[in-house]
Amino acid sequence: MTINVRPARTAAEEAIAAALEAxxxxxxxxxxxxxVRRAAxxxxxxxxxxxxxxxxxxxTDLRAAVRDFPNCAPAPGAMEEAEAAxxxxxxxxxxxxxxxxxxxxxxxxDFAALSEGVTALPLDAAIAAGDPLADxxxxxxxxxxxxxxxxxxxxxxxxxxxxxxxxxxxxxxxHIAHAFPGVEAVAGFTRTVVVVGAGAEVTLVETFAxxxxxAYQSNHAVELVVGDGAIxxxxxxxxxxxxxxxxxxxxxxxxxxxxxxxxxxxQGAALARYNVYGRFEGTGAHAGIxxxxxxxxxxxSDTTLVIDHAVAGGESRELFxxxxxxxxxxxxxxxxxxxxxxxxxxxxMMSQSLLLSDRAEMDNKPELEIFADDVQCGxxxxxxxxxxxxxxxxxxxxxxEKEAEMLLIQAFLGEAVEYVEDADLRDLxxxxxxxxxxxxxx
Amino acid sequence: xxEIRNLHARIGENEILKGLDLTIPDGEVHAIxxxxxxxxxxxxxVLSGKPDYEVTDGSVSFDGADxxxxxxDARAAAGVFLAFQYPIEIPGVANxxxxxxxxxxxxxxxxxxxxxxxxxxxxxxxxxxxLGISQDMLRRGVNVGFSGGEKKRNEILQMALLExxxxxxxxxxxxxxxxxxxxxxxxxxALRSPKxxxxxxxxxxxxxDHIVPDVVHVMHKGRIVRSGGKELAxxxxxxxxxxxxxxxx
Numbered sequence: 001m002t003i004n005v006r007p008a009r010t011a012a013e014e015a016i017a018a019a020l021e022a023x024x025x026x027x028x029x030x031x032x033x034x035x036v037r038r039a040a041x042x043x044x045x046x047x048x049x050x051x052x053x054x055x056x057x058x059x060t061d062l063r064a065a066v067r068d069f070p071n072c073a074p075a076p077g078a079m080e081e082a083e084a085a086x087x088x089x090x091x092x093x094x095x096x097x098x099x100x101x102x103x104x105x106x107x108x109x110d111f112a113a114l115s116e117g118v119t120a121l122p123l124d125a126a127i128a129a130g131d132p133l134a135d136x137x138x139x140x141x142x143x144x145x146x147x148x149x150x151x152x153x154x155x156x157x158x159x160x161x162x163x164x165x166x167x168x169x170x171x172x173x174x175h176i177a178h179a180f181p182g183v184e185a186v187a188g189f190t191r192t193v194v195v196v197g198a199g200a201e202v203t204l205v206e207t208f209a210x211x212x213x214x215a216y217q218s219n220h221a222v223e224l225v226v227g228d229g230a231i232x233x234x235x236x237x238x239x240x241x242x243x244x245x246x247x248x249x250x251x252x253x254x255x256x257x258x259x260x261x262x263x264x265x266x267q268g269a270a271l272a273r274y275n276v277y278g279r280f281e282g283t284g285a286h287a288g289i290x291x292x293x294x295x296x297x298x299x300x301s302d303t304t305l306v307i308d309h310a311v312a313g314g315e316s317r318e319l320f321x322x323x324x325x326x327x328x329x330x331x332x333x334x335x336x337x338x339x340x341x342x343x344x345x346x347x348x349m350m351s352q353s354l355l356l357s358d359r360a361e362m363d364n365k366p367e368l369e370i371f372a373d374d375v376q377c378g379x380x381x382x383x384x385x386x387x388x389x390x391x392x393x394x395x396x397x398x399x400x401e402k403e404a405e406m407l408l409i410q411a412f413l414g415e416a417v418e419y420v421e422d423a424d425l426r427d428l429x430x431x432x433x434x435x436x437x438x439x440x441x442x
Numbered sequence: 443x444x445e446i447r448n449l450h451a452r453i454g455e456n457e458i459l460k461g462l463d464l465t466i467p468d469g470e471v472h473a474i475x476x477x478x479x480x481x482x483x484x485x486x487x488v489l490s491g492k493p494d495y496e497v498t499d500g501s502v503s504f505d506g507a508d509x510x511x512x513x514x515d516a517r518a519a520a521g522v523f524l525a526f527q528y529p530i531e532i533p534g535v536a537n538x539x540x541x542x543x544x545x546x547x548x549x550x551x552x553x554x555x556x557x558x559x560x561x562x563x564x565x566x567x568x569x570x571x572x573l574g575i576s577q578d579m580l581r582r583g584v585n586v587g588f589s590g591g592e593k594k595r596n597e598i599l600q601m602a603l604l605e606x607x608x609x610x611x612x613x614x615x616x617x618x619x620x621x622x623x624x625x626x627x628x629x630x631x632a633l634r635s636p637k638x639x640x641x642x643x644x645x646x647x648x649x650x651d652h653i654v655p656d657v658v659h660v661m662h663k664g665r666i667v668r669s670g671g672k673e674l675a676x677x678x679x680x681x682x683x684x685x686x687x688x689x690x691x
Contacts, residue, residue, distance in 0.1 A: 388493075393530035396490050397544035397600065398518035398551065407543060411534025411583075 013048045015069035019187075020044065020154045023072070029157060030127050036138045040153035043145055050147040059331040059363045060302040062147055065271050066245065070217065072155065073101030073186040081108050083181035087209035089237065089428060094175035094205060095120075097160050101180055102188015102218065104158055108177075117168030118202065123159030123191060133161035136193045140223045140251035142277050142306070148247035149275070152189050152221040159191035162204075166197030166227065173203035173422075180210030180218055180241065187217040198227040198255070203422060204234045208248075209268065210241035218269075221249040226258040228282055233261045235425050237432060240268035242297070248274040254314070256282030263420045264291035265429055266301050267436050273302040280307075280314035280342070290319045292413045292429075294436050295328035295360075302331035305349075309342035316346075321416045322353035323409055324360035325440060335367040336377055343372045349379040354386065354412055356405075406437045443468045443639040444489075444608055449500035451488045458484040460664035461500070466608070469636040473650055474643045475675060476661035477683040482643045483527060485661070486612040489641075490524040491517045504608065518544075519551035521607030525597040525614050532584040537596070540584045541566065541603055548604060569602045573629050591622035598629040609633065609640045615649035627652030647679035662686040 009017070020041045028034035050056070051063035076084070084100045097120060098108030104122055111120050127134040138153055164170055176192060196202055210216055218240055226232050240246045246269035254260060266272055278287055287307065295301045307316050322330040332351040353362040366379035386408050394404035413433055420426045444466040451459040458481045466472050476482050488495050489502065491514030502509040509517060532540065546556045557565070570580065573595045585593050594614055601609055611630065615623055630653050634640070642653055650658070650672065658674040659666045660683075667686065668674070 389530050390532050392492050392514060393526070393532070394540075394544075395514040396492075396518055396524055396526075397540075397604070398515050398548035399543055400515050400547060400551075401513070403543070403547060404515075407535055407540075408532070411532065414534045 009048060010063060012066045012068050016151065017045060019069060019071070020151075023155055027157070031130070031134065033127055033137070033156060037154055037156055040150045040156075044147070044150045044154055047145045047147065047150070056304065056333065057147075059333075060271070060273055060300065065300075070185040070187050070215070073103055073182070073188060075103050076100035076105050080181060081105055084108065084179035087179035087181055088177040089207050089432070091173060091175045091205060091424075091428070093424065094173040096175045096177055099158065099176075099178045099188070099190050101182055101186045102158055102178070102190055104160070114174060115170040115172045117165040117200070118170050118174065119163045120174070121161045123161055123193070124157065126161035131161065133163055133193050133195060136195060136223060136225065137191065138223075140225070140253055140277070140279070142251070146249070146275065148219055148273065149221055149249045152191060152219050152247070152249065155189040156191055158189060159193070162192065162194040164194075164196045164200040164202045167199045168197070169200070170202040173205050173425075175205045175207065178206070178208045178218065178220060180214070180216045180244065182216070183211065183214060185214050185216045188219065190220045192220070192222040194222065194224045196224070196226050196230045196232055199229045200227065201231040202233075203425070204232065205237070205425065206234070207237045207239070208246060209239045210244050212241045213243050214241055215243045215245070215270070216241065217245045217247075219247040221251065223251045225253045226255060226260055228255040229257045230255065231259045231261075233420075233422060234263070235420060235429070236262070236264040236274075237429070238264070238266045238268055238272060238274070239432065240272065242268065242270060242299070244269045246272040248272075250274075250276045250278075252276065252278040252287070254278070254280050254282060254285035254287060257284040258282060259286045261288045261419065261421065262290065263417070263429070264303070265432060266291065266303065267294040267432070269299065269301070271300045273304065276305045278305070278307045278316070280309045280311055283311050284313040286314070287316045288419060289316065290416045290419050291321070292416050292433065293320065293322040293330055294433065295323070295330060296325040296440055297328060298326070299328045300331075301328070302333070304331070304333040306335045307337065307347065309336070309338045309345045309347065311341060312343045312345070314342060314345050316348070318349040319416050319419070320351045321413050322351070322362060323356065323413065324353060324362060325356040327357070327359045329360070330362045332363070332381070333365040333367070334379065335369065336379070338368075338370040338372050338375050338377060340371040343374045345372060345375040345377065347375070347377040351381045352412070353383045354409065355383060356386065409437060410434070443505060444641075445503040447501045449488070449502065450498045451484060451495050452498060453484070453495050457498070458664050459488065462665050464659065464666055466639045466641060468639060470656040471634065471640040471642060471653065473655035473658045473675065474641065474661050475645070475647075475658060475678055477686060478645070480661045481664040482661055483612055486524055486610045486641075486643055489610055490514060490522055515547065516551065518604075518606075519548045523601050523604055523606035523609050525594075525601060525609065525611045527613040527616060529585050529593040529597055531586045533586050535584050537582060537584050538566070538580045541600065544600065545603060565603060570599060572632075573599050573602070574625055575599050590617035591619070594618060594622070594626050595629070598626055602629065602633060607638055609638065611640065611642045613643060613645060615644055615646065623649065623652060647675045650675045660686065
């Protein structure tokens with residue numbers, strides 16, 4: 001028996017519903033976009049913000065956590081763009097697309113200067129031009145209701161559409177940078193659609209940063225199609241301001257023998273959730289999905305994966321490392337689905353966490369749903385404190401306590417970071433992690 | 443150099459050191475022998491500042507300073523080095539990174555300049571080959587995948603780089619075959635100097651054929667019960683610890 005009783009809407013839900021309505025009324029978009037947005041709005045109106053009563057949100061209760069809803073920001077001016085600059089990690093070799101407060105900064109983006117064979121269009125321009133990329137919008141959305149993603153779709157308008165032509169090995173990474181520099185809280189929604197042609201290869205970097213102390217809401221979804229035999233390296237660096245809400249979604253489709261190598265670093269926001277929906281659509285594809293989460297104070301950081309092996313011979317490797325200090329709360333949920341046709345699937349998932357305080361909390365929820373009979377799937381989770389004998393060994397050689405701890409934490413995270421193949425990006429990740437650790441050690 | 447007076451220490455409720463007295467003058471090598479459970483390793487841990495041990499009475503003076511008032515890292519910077527009986531494996535921290543971090547941490551604590559990369563590399567290249575430490579062992583995680591002998595040699599390399607004033611060798615011979623023992627002993631002997639003292643803890647006389655001590659102490663039930671010259675080790679090899687064990691019963 002299912003009783004579907006919607007509790008009364010919270011103030012935040014009322015505000016979101018009103019803002020959605022206003023946004024769609026003001027400018028619904030072109031082509032099929034208004035319909036897509038209205039459907040998302042309707043879904044939000046009937047489901048609202050997910051609470052802990054919803055299985056996937058048991059550990060991250062948005063209904064309780066999200067108390068209000070700020071306005072969406074107008075297009076950035078010169079001042080906002082100047083303030084955004086220090087929030088964008090420097091990647092000298094990359095072509096950059098910049099969003100400030102969730103709105104595309106045309107001045108800060110290098111649409112014309114990307115690698116040969118790589119095309120980027122502002123999302124609205126792609127829609128207006130009837131570019132085939134626009135047809136991909138919302139094509140990979142999961143059937144099950146996902147609150148933050150519904151809002152991302154409901155507010156759809158800002159974003160970028162990227163195409164890597166078949167066979168092209170992009171010479172330079174594409175850096176999609178998000179900055180929230182304002183003193184006033186805003187809500188920002190962007191949608192990125194990426195189609196990587198057969199046999200192509202590209203490196204994408206997403207970065208997120210914002211002003212501390214401002215309760216802005218940062219919500220970004222990526223739809224990524226990796227064509228047959230294509231290779232995508234995706235590095236994500238989430239360093240939102242310490243009062244922010246961060247919602248990230250990756251919807252991924254892997255073609256035959258396609259390969260994704262993802263690394264997600266999460267060390268910002270008061271509350272963050274990164275949701276990955278990966279689907280193996282072609283045989284023999286490989287997904288390496290790894291990450292590091294660092295949290296302190298009362299930060300809450302959630303990574304949730306749903307990996308769907310729909311066809312045979314797919315291989316997935318998930319490794320997530322979490323370091324929790326103070327009263328922070330980490331969540332890892334990983335679900336691997338192996339459908340009846342997906343024989344010879346090989347999936348391995350591991351979540352390891354290091355608790356630096358006895359008030360920190362880690363929740364791990366691995367799930368395997370296997371319908372095929374000839375598969376190898378495994379999962380594991382560990383949680384523990386820093387090894388005391390290692391700490392003493394280091395200290396007996398003269399390393400002060402904090403330095404010894406840092407070395408051990410870096411080593412712990414290093415086991416995941418080492419999967420990032422690009423040396424510059426690996427160095428950047430190590431630098432960001434060290435920065436976090438040094439701040440903590442003060 | 444080292445002066446231990448009436449040292450009492452326990453781990454949990456279990457008192458292990460029960461009024462230990464020991465003095466090691468500058469430049470001398472002292473050996474401590476004794477049956478299992480006599481408190482030899484505990485002494486090494488208490489001297490190097492392992493947090494699990496609680497000193498309940500007594501004093502330890504190191505070059506005139508109160509050693510027990512210092513944290514483990516400060517003791518290391520002051521010149522105390524413990525070669526572990528079971529060196530710890532630290533995956534993910536490259537041996538080189540570790541060696542350099544240790545050297546620089548100690549220099550920093552003493553108010554000295556950090557060592558430059560070329561100087562550090564030069565130093566390691568000068569010391570590692572004599573101890574049979576390969577480039578691969580320097581690149582790997584600290585002690586990760588090292589054999590028992592390699593771990594002990596890596597301890598001696600650290601000792602050679604850090605140049606401590608007091609070297610405490612805890613059962614450095616355990617798990618070594620005779621060839622490995624000779625390499626380790628040679629490394630230790632190369633570090634003997636009038637300004638450096640050593641405390642060699644061992645169960646067997648064998649090690650003392652290669653690292654010849656100035657004084658041998660017998661430890662039993664948490665105290666030094668007998669001291670003598672190097673011939674005492676030979677005597678113990680003959681008679682064993684039975685006399686002390688009977689005393690215990």
